[in-house]
Amino acid sequence: xxxxxxxxxxxxxxxxxxxxxxxxxxxxxxxxxxxxxxxxxxxxxxxxxxxxxxxxxxxxxxxxxxxxxxxxxxxxxxxxxxxxxxxxxxxxxxxxxxxxxxxxxxxxxxxxxxxxxxxxxxxxxxxxxxxxxxxxxxxxxxxxxxxxxxxxxxxxxxxxxxxxxxxxxxxxxxxxxxxxxxxxxxxxxxxxxxxxxxxxxxxxxxxxxxxxxxxxxxxxxxxxxxxxxxxxxxxxxxxxxxxxxxxxxxxxxxxxxxxxxxxxxxxxxxxxxxxxxxxxxxxxxxxxxxxxxxxxxxxxxxxxxxxxxxxxxxxxxxxxxxxxxxxxxxxxxxxxxxxxxxxxxxxxxxxxxxxxxxxxxxxxxxxxxxxxxxxxxxxxxxxxxxxxxxxxxxxxxxxxxxxxxxxxxxxxxxxxxxxxxxxxxxxxxxxxxxxxxxxxxxxxxxxxxxxxxxxxxxxxxxxxxxxxxxxxxxxxxxxxxxxxxxxxxxxxxxxxxxxxxxxxxxxxxxxxxxxxxxxxxxxxxxxxxxxxxxxxxxxxxxxxxxxxxxxxxxxxxxxxxxxxxxxxxxxxxxxxxxxxxxxxxxxxxxxxxxxxxxxxxxxxxxxxxxxxxxxxxxxxxxxxxxxxxxxxxxxxxxxxxxxxxxxxxxxxxxxxxxxxxxxxxxxxxxxxxxxxxxxxxxxxxxxxxxxxxxxxxxxxxxxxxxxxxxxxxxxxxxxxxxxxxxxxxxxxxxxxxxxxxxxxxxxxxxxxxxxxxxxxxxxxxxxxxxxxxx
Amino acid sequence: xxxxxxxxxxxxxxxxxxxxxxxxxxxxxxxxxxxxxxxxxxxxxxxxxxxxxxxxxxxxxxxxxxxxxxxxxxxxxxxxxxxxxxxxxxxxxxxxxxxxxxxxxxxxxxxxxxxxxxxxxxxxxxxxxxxxxxxxxxxxxxxxxxxxxxxxxxxxxxxxxxxxxxxxxxxxxxxxxxxxxxxxxxxxxxxxxxxxxxxxxxxxxxxxxxx
Numbered sequence: 010x011x012x013x014x015x016x017x018x019x020x021x022x023x024x025x026x027x028x029x030x031x032x033x034x035x036x037x038x039x040x041x042x043x044x045x046x047x048x049x050x051x052x053x054x055x056x057x058x059x060x061x062x063x064x065x066x067x068x069x070x071x072x073x074x075x076x077x078x079x080x081x082x083x084x085x086x087x088x089x090x091x092x093x094x095x096x097x098x099x100x101x102x103x104x105x106x107x108x109x110x111x112x113x114x115x116x117x118x119x120x121x122x123x124x125x126x127x128x129x130x131x132x133x134x135x136x137x138x139x140x141x142x143x144x145x146x147x148x149x150x151x152x153x154x155x156x157x158x159x160x161x162x163x164x165x166x167x168x169x170x171x172x173x174x175x176x177x178x179x180x181x182x183x184x185x186x187x188x189x190x191x192x193x194x195x196x197x198x199x200x201x202x203x204x205x206x207x208x209x210x211x212x213x214x215x216x217x218x219x220x221x222x223x224x225x226x227x228x229x230x231x232x233x234x235x236x237x238x239x240x241x242x243x244x245x246x247x248x249x250x251x252x253x254x255x256x257x258x259x260x261x262x263x264x265x266x267x268x269x270x271x272x273x274x275x276x277x278x279x280x281x282x283x284x285x286x287x288x289x290x291x292x293x294x295x296x297x298x299x300x301x302x303x304x305x306x307x308x309x310x311x312x313x314x315x316x317x318x319x320x321x322x323x324x325x326x327x328x329x330x331x332x333x334x335x336x337x338x339x340x341x342x343x344x345x346x347x348x349x350x351x352x353x354x355x356x357x358x359x360x361x362x363x364x365x366x367x368x369x370x371x372x373x374x375x376x377x378x379x380x381x382x383x384x385x386x387x388x389x390x391x392x393x394x395x396x397x398x399x400x401x402x403x404x405x406x407x408x409x410x411x412x413x414x415x416x417x418x419x420x421x422x423x424x425x426x427x428x429x430x431x432x433x434x435x436x437x438x439x440x441x442x443x444x445x446x447x448x449x450x451x452x453x454x455x456x457x458x459x460x461x462x463x464x465x466x467x468x469x470x471x472x473x474x475x476x477x478x479x480x481x482x483x484x485x486x487x488x489x490x491x492x493x494x495x496x497x498x499x500x501x502x503x504x505x506x507x508x509x510x511x512x513x514x515x516x517x518x519x520x521x522x523x524x525x526x527x528x529x530x531x532x533x534x535x536x537x538x539x540x541x542x543x544x545x546x547x548x549x550x551x552x553x554x555x556x557x558x559x560x561x562x563x564x565x566x567x568x569x570x571x572x573x574x575x576x577x578x579x580x581x582x583x584x585x586x587x588x589x590x591x592x593x594x595x596x597x598x599x600x601x602x603x604x605x606x607x608x609x610x611x612x613x614x615x616x617x618x619x620x621x622x623x624x625x626x627x628x629x630x631x632x633x634x635x636x637x638x639x640x641x642x643x644x645x646x647x648x649x650x651x652x653x654x655x656x657x658x659x660x661x662x663x664x665x666x667x668x669x670x671x672x673x674x675x676x677x678x679x680x681x682x683x684x685x686x687x688x689x690x691x692x693x694x695x696x697x698x699x700x701x702x703x704x705x706x707x708x709x710x711x712x713x714x715x716x717x718x719x720x721x722x723x724x725x726x727x728x729x730x731x732x733x734x735x736x737x738x739x740x741x742x743x744x745x746x747x748x749x750x751x752x753x754x755x756x757x758x759x760x761x762x763x764x765x766x767x768x769x770x771x772x773x774x775x776x777x778x779x780x781x782x783x
Numbered sequence: 784x785x786x787x788x789x790x791x792x793x794x795x796x797x798x799x800x801x802x803x804x805x806x807x808x809x810x811x812x813x814x815x816x817x818x819x820x821x822x823x824x825x826x827x828x829x830x831x832x833x834x835x836x837x838x839x840x841x842x843x844x845x846x847x848x849x850x851x852x853x854x855x856x857x858x859x860x861x862x863x864x865x866x867x868x869x870x871x872x873x874x875x876x877x878x879x880x881x882x883x884x885x886x887x888x889x890x891x892x893x894x895x896x897x898x899x900x901x902x903x904x905x906x907x908x909x910x911x912x913x914x915x916x917x918x919x920x921x922x923x924x925x926x927x928x929x930x931x932x933x934x935x936x937x938x939x940x941x942x943x944x945x946x947x948x949x950x951x952x953x954x955x956x957x958x959x960x961x962x963x964x965x966x967x968x969x970x971x972x973x974x975x976x977x978x979x980x981x982x983x984x985x986x987x988x989x990x991x992x993x994x
Binding site: 048049051052053054055056057058059060061062064065067144145146218219220221222223268269270271273300302303506507508509667668670671672674675676677678679703704705709710711712713715719 | 857859860864867868871872873874875876877878879880881883884886913914915918923927928930931932934936937938939940941942943946965966968969971972973974975976977978979980981982
């Protein structure tokens with residue numbers, strides 16, 4: 010991505026500009042702290058139970074909120090009777106669409122403005138009323154006791170039939186929200202040049218984020234000043250959305266989010282529930298805690314939309330890709346939410362190909378609106394493209410790794426002017442990954458294994474990817490403060506969503522300042538006390554914040570050198586910062602310890618302010634990856650056991666090996682969910698309602714489903730052009746090629762091309778018996 | 784996976800199946816209370832033959848991490864709710880409130896249990912251990928230390944439950960095998976997917992506990 014690209018984590022967020030930093034430090038050739046496997050700086054809080062998550066907040070006099078939501082996928086609210094609920098024990102406030110508090114409050118789905126309580130509920134789970142009561146149990150009881158008269162309407166929840174003439178209209182008008190087209194080269198010519206042309210339709214399911222901590226917040230007013238503790242990926246997004254909804258100046262809304270229990274994109278911004286929690290707190294003049302139930306997190310706080318992808322591809326016998334044609338469709342849900350956002354990006358940009366055409370149809374259905382989900386669009390696109398590449402390789406009798414190596418791009422073909430990447434580590438990911446995985450020998454071993462008369466069949470598979478963003482960029486401001494005893498306070502607005510942001514930033518500051526990370530205190534994710542940051546998403550937190558932290562440290566060092574010049578009475582340009590001393594280049598016995606600087610001692614502290622510099626002009630900074638999988642299929646039961654996984658990731662410099670590897674493993678586990686277990690099931694024919702609304706019916710990978718062995722192979726290429734730390738994003742590429750690698754391994758094991766995810770044991774048995782019957 | 788399940792079936796306290804059997808008793812108590820006559824004023828939860836309406840408060844005596852607490856609670860309140868919102872010990876987390884994720888895992892008489900499916904009234908005078916109870920003053924206990932050193936978490940929200948599941952496993956099995964560790968952790972979801980590091984932490988914790 011270049012900084013000019015529009016990207017989802019900035020959607021609807023007024024983003025200030027930060028000034029250019031005045032200095033551009035040299036690329037680190039060697040590091041002492043950065044890159045080391047330092048345990049997290051907040052490990053103690055997280056394992057001792059002392060970390061306070063938003064759901065843990067307890068305030069004096071606090072009461073509890075609960076929501077009443079539409080049980081129908083498409084219904085009009087004809088009347089609401091709250092009289093019984095109002096009389097119940099402990100009930101303090103009820104807000105509906107008729108309440109004065111809510112009447113003028115608006116909410117936004119992308120650019121579409123809607124009332125906080127719509128009289129027409131377009132999806133199951135749309136907000137109808139909110140209650141506050143003394144206990145969580147009483148609030149839930151009262152919400153249930155509200156009587157709503159619904160006019161139940163026909164619904165459309167199957168996006169593959171939502172464009173039929175007979176389908177119910179979600180928004181009154183047609184269900185086709187948007188169709189985007191892209192093309193380059195001459196597709197017909199490309200197919201004519203090909204020796205082999207294949208065409209297939211692939212499908213991925215709707216996947217739900219379900220972070221461990223449900224969405225929710227605590228709201229507290231001190232007269233006209235509001236504080237919200239939200240389980241969020243970005244406090245500034247919470248602040249601006251709430252200020253907009255409630256028409257308050259930013260200075261009256263403080264959003265805090267020191268800890269949060271996972272988001273994966275679904276907590277990039279707050280929800281209607283946040284606004285309602287604030288309104289309930291105002292109405293009752295008491296702090297209100299509103300944590301959604303697990304079921305609500307399945308209904309109304311986002312999803313990765315399902316996708317249907319037709320892909321047609323042409324290849325020459327030597328492995329040159331000559332043409333790619335791709336048509337995809339997917340549902341935004343009941344409001345515009347990017348139903349096919351970036352699904353075609355890998356087809357456009359991952360492999361060198363002169364002739365490409367894509368089309369993407371975003372469709373409205375009566376279901377909860379999508380939200381960005383870890384690498385929006387990419388795992389879906391990889392499911393189709395990476396299986397197609399494997400199928401082509403088989404047809405031209407070429408190794409699938411070799412076919413990918415044949416088509417490595419050095420520039421971003423999908424962008425205007427095809428700008429080059431600063432680094433393309435895709436080749437190294439594939440080559441070194443295949444080597445460490447023992448790819449060639451494994452194929453021989455498996456062919457031997459599968460030749461035997463045994464119901465357990467094995468397969469290996471590969472998948473590759475890039476991620477459209479992962480470059481970070483302005484704006485970002487960080488302040489580092491040095492106390493007079495030499496200890497440090499690092500102040501930044503970014504959230505640590507579990508990726509280790511705080512730890513990595515402490516390492517960057519420690520590296521530049523020459524202090525131990527343990528003397529660094531971190532203040533973060535609070536709109537009142539820390540600097541502006543965009544939400545943690547898009548794999549951009551490290552490449553945005555780490556260079557900014559480094560710049561802040563350098564600015565601090567420059568301030569200290571100026572002080573030393575006064576104390577030592579020499580020119581500041583002749584002074585060097587070495588360890589915890591500032592030394593004169595003329596005579597190294599002329600020096601002063603930082604803590605002895607007279608100005609520092611008099612002032613008590615010194616600060617350095619860092620800004621994020623611009624990204625390179627006319628170049629693109631993207632992470633690349635290849636993942637390798639070995640699995641075993643029980644052809645009698647259909648069960649799949651993943652034996653091992655390797656993630657080879659080019660994300661530039663590794664800032665902390667422990668948190669790096671942890672991301673890789675976590676991304677693979679989430680990809681296993683997409684490939685094998687997760688699938689939002691809507692009752693398409695009868696009720697339009699969600700069938701699997703809990704972790705029992707919607708299955709995540711558990712301790713018993715994850716690969717038996719996972720390994721991480723960082724491909725660390727020097728990338729001094731990307732930013733002053735050379736680090737690229739990691740959190741999203743780790744989950745992009747996983748499901749496709751599994752599918753390719755399944756093909757080797759069974760000879761069946763599984764086009765529809767997730768591949769459940771039932772699907773395996775169904776396809777195997779189909780194959781047997783011919 | 785099915786084989787592991789079978790192996791695990793005999794391992795009381797770690798399976799969802801075993802857990803549901805356990806909680807069945809509690810559900811019966813509430814069921815009976817709903818058809819009873821109203822009763823005013825607090826009573827002791829464990830008095831014989833007291834059948835209470837759902838919304839009446841009862842006095843519940845809990846023993847948490849060796850400390851005794853007396854709270855007024857509705858019979859339907861979960862142990863999790865009482866721990867977090869009444870007593871204010873928020874180390875134990877709420878993930879699903881329906882016995883699916885294990886974020887609320889605590890030990891009751893050394894066995895891992897889901898606090899969201901355990902009524903406070905059922906565990907009067909039982910030994911309840913939460914993540915806070917594994918600390919030695921301000922120092923981390925061995926399982927917690929192993930989790931920190933092995934980076935066995937990301938967002939950390941499932942972590943107290945994972946720690947308690949491992950603690951429960953190690954109280955029963957001193958040196959668990961890799962399979963036993965996976966089974967021992969299988970009642971606890973981690974959406975960040977830190978399982979491999981959790982297994983490594985469990986393995987190290989077993990060694991730390993012995994040393």
